[in-house]
Amino acid sequence: MGERAYNFNAGPAALPLEVLEKAQQEFVNYKQSGMSIMEVSHRSKEYDEVHEQAQSLLKELLNIPSNYKVLFLQGGASGQFAMLPMNLVKPKQTAAYVLTGSWAKKAYSEAKQVCNSSIIASGETCNWTGIPEFHAVDMPEDTAYIHITSNETIGGIQYKDFPESNGIPLVADMSSDILSRQLDVSKFGVIYAGAQKNLGPSGVTLVIIREDLIEDNEHLPTIYRYATHASSSSLYHTPPVYSIYMVKLVLEWIKEQGGVAAIEKKNKEKAQCLYDVIDHMKDMYHGVASPAYRSNMNVTFRLANEQLESEFIQQSAKQGFIGLKGHRSVGGLRASIYNAVPYENCVALSRFMKEFSR
Numbered sequence: 001m002g003e004r005a006y007n008f009n010a011g012p013a014a015l016p017l018e019v020l021e022k023a024q025q026e027f028v029n030y031k032q033s034g035m036s037i038m039e040v041s042h043r044s045k046e047y048d049e050v051h052e053q054a055q056s057l058l059k060e061l062l063n064i065p066s067n068y069k070v071l072f073l074q075g076g077a078s079g080q081f082a083m084l085p086m087n088l089v090k091p092k093q094t095a096a097y098v099l100t101g102s103w104a105k106k107a108y109s110e111a112k113q114v115c116n117s118s119i120i121a122s123g124e125t126c127n128w129t130g131i132p133e134f135h136a137v138d139m140p141e142d143t144a145y146i147h148i149t150s151n152e153t154i155g156g157i158q159y160k161d162f163p164e165s166n167g168i169p170l171v172a173d174m175s176s177d178i179l180s181r182q183l184d185v186s187k188f189g190v191i192y193a194g195a196q197k198n199l200g201p202s203g204v205t206l207v208i209i210r211e212d213l214i215e216d217n218e219h220l221p222t223i224y225r226y227a228t229h230a231s232s233s234s235l236y237h238t239p240p241v242y243s244i245y246m247v248k249l250v251l252e253w254i255k256e257q258g259g260v261a262a263i264e265k266k267n268k269e270k271a272q273c274l275y276d277v278i279d280h281m282k283d284m285y286h287g288v289a290s291p292a293y294r295s296n297m298n299v300t301f302r303l304a305n306e307q308l309e310s311e312f313i314q315q316s317a318k319q320g321f322i323g324l325k326g327h328r329s330v331g332g333l334r335a336s337i338y339n340a341v342p343y344e345n346c347v348a349l350s351r352f353m354k355e356f357s358r
């Protein structure tokens with residue numbers, strides 16, 4: 001193994017080496033201030049610039065229309081599972097959920113705690129290997145939003161096209177594929193994502209919300225209202241300054257790579273390199289997701305039995321491959337190949353997979 005592992009962790013996950021090095025350079029003495037960015041006030045000139053740049057880079061890279069707010073919150077995507085229905089569902093309305101796997105199920109079960117919620121389609125019918133369809137035209141008028149999970153991190157399935165929502169706000173948990181591909185933000189009412197896969201380290205949660213969905217829900221505690229954070233540019237209270245600083249560096253890195261279009265192209269090549277091995281060695285590897293919905297972020301596969309899988313993990317670890325064990329709830333193997341995972345690491349893994357098979 002070189003100085004850097006072949007890191008296939010699912011999240012927190014690999015960060016670009018250039019970003020880590022830049023953060024290291026600036027760690028103790030940020031821009032000749034004599035202080036770390038962690039040591040300055042969140043209302044200081046130094047931090048204000050970081051905060052503003054992180055927001056404006058996101059708007060630029062994702063081409064976010066001007067009628068959307070970009071919020072930096074805390075509590076992870078799990079916090080959004082609850083905050084979203086608390087803010088968007090009025091009495092007598094229902095929140096509609098598409099179940100595609102573990103994360104969609106969690107989002108739905110949190111919504112059930114705070115409002116009327118329904119399941120409008122479930123991947124159970126295809127054993128969680130694909131994306132179930134629904135028809136928004138048939139949905140009741142009192143539907144507050146339709147919630148989808150753009151990429152199921154555990155199952156390794158991903159929406160390739162987003163569904164039509166017939167004027168009902170479409171909400172997406174994009175925790176594990178935000179900024180991995182180009183996106184038409186205007187199709188969505190709300191997009192949210194924990195940072196710790198494609199955006200930076202854990203600790204900050206991104207929310208992109210259409211302004212007309214932001215209401216000052218006075219019945220909610222102040223901190224749990226989107227309106228609070230939207231009206232104070234996410235500076236109502238102390239934000240996770242270091243995480244946001246790191247997000248800013250990651251966004252600068254994405255821009256240097258050629259933006260989201262270039263990243264998307266690279267991500268497809270990386271995923272293809274691994275799915276090719278799975279497809280060409282069918283007697284050895286078995287892809288979990290059905291091919292039309294295979295994730296370009298989390299490549300999930302199985303071997304003939306658990307003993308072989310554990311052998312695969314042990315042998316790969318000896319060669320410096322980290323994080324290939326599938327999620328504890330489903331087993332099997334999973335290579336998470338977010339934006340920061342270099343193409344060369346996927347080639348190295350594909351080579352190992354062939355060698356292991358031999």
Ligand SMILES: Cc1ncc(COP(=O)(O)O)c(C=O)c1O
Nearest residue numbers: 011076077078103153175176194
């Ligand atoms: C798709 C998806 N949603 C939600 C979560 C939960 O995120 P957090 O740990 O930030 O609450 C994860 C975490 O891996 C995820 O992959």
